[in-house]
Amino acid sequence: IAALEDGYVDLNDTIDTGDGTFQYYDKVVRDEQYKHGGYGRITVAEVFEYSSNVGMAKIVTESYKSNPQHFVDRLYRMRLNECLGIEIKGEGKPVIRYPGEKMWSGISLAQMAYGYEVRLTPLQTLAFYNAIANDGRMVKPVFVKELMYHGKTI
DSSP: OHHHHTTSOOTTOEEEOTTSEEEETTEEEEOGGGGGTOOOEEEHHHHHHHTOHHHHHHHHHHHHTTOHHHHHHHHHHTTTTSOOOOSSTTOOOOEEOOTTSTTOOTTHHHHHHTTTTEEOOHHHHHHHHHHHHTTTOOOOOOOOSOOEETTEEO
16 A cells, blocks of 8 residues: 555556565565465556565565665554554554664565564454555444344344
């Protein structure tokens, strides 16, 4: 999403995910399909559709390697580092590392691209996906006790 909003890629651009593996420093990023030859060259839209770790890592590292703080700042502007403020106890605080912090490393940017080194609760992740479906509008989840129609619980 950050790379799309920053204009680094378009949904119709293609990314070569090759055989489903991508060596980045001392780590190998793998797609689910790597045992079956990978996805090869696919569009950015398909990177999303297939949830391609290799595609995401390539997009983010190529777009932000010279300025990783811009990528993380974009995540912060999306408020992914903030709690949702839902009305249930114990919502976990999101953790998104920042360049220069103790745990930041050369592989952080690539791993953040597909969800590693980012800590969100499942509900926070769902709220973000919902924002994508809502044309970028983040909506706080609401828990419903009952639905009524013409005064009757349905």
